[in-house]
Amino acid sequence: MHLKIWWHVKEGGKLYEGDFTRNNRVVGVLWANKRDSELWFAPPDWRECRLGIQVLPILPITEVLFSDVGYVKQLVKWTSPALHTEKWKGFAYALEGISNKENALKKTRKLKGFDDGNSLTNLLWWIHS
Template sequence: MGSAYGDADLVSLGSTLAAFEIQSAQTWWHVKGDNKIYAPRFVKNNKVVGILWSRKRDSILWFAPAERKDIRLGIQVLPILPITEVVFSDVDYVKELVKWALTSVPKNRTEEGWKGFVYALEAIYKQKQALNEVRDLSSHDD
């Protein structure tokens, strides 16, 4: 908006707020192998947080069990925007995250709507393969 109005101060403010949001998402929601915030057992079994409370974290979501890793990934990717690639800029982590999430995707095609979000992240490092996988989906979640 700052660019549209020619307001350099607003551009600076928006850039700063975006940087803070990216850093906080990567710190609190992304669970990398070297994570020191969460217990080692949680880090071993998770790549993203499902729900972050004031005093605890969960692997579940309000509407999905912990086993549906593809849905947890999707919640962290929504909405897919140009800045999503910046939020998920650690390609090694993204590869681990995609591999982790794909282990929980249901085999029946009627429940594959959340796969599109997994493939959106896969496109960061395997564009053609991800595009073909998205084209093969029978449905997409919105």
């Protein structure tokens, strides 16, 4: 899948230069001739938004897009220190549920808000499925 090749930045990956690979786990915007760490609505340090925009909406295909459990662990670890906005946390917790269901469920049940197109029901369905 091209998404995994171009947008997923794995630790030690060789597709992008060393500095970019060391500082990123997901591409923000991919252009024809460059890649950016930021999104059109968020600066590079809003990692939760970069993770979220790649995950939403949470659908059965998400399991295929994020099937590399090792990469998912890297992405969640990279994003976790930047989880500040309640509505974006759910997407990180959804991915965390791939490798650590119990921890993801505890965190998800404490959420007070959800991004448009996401809900507690959706997250619980995803983590339990």
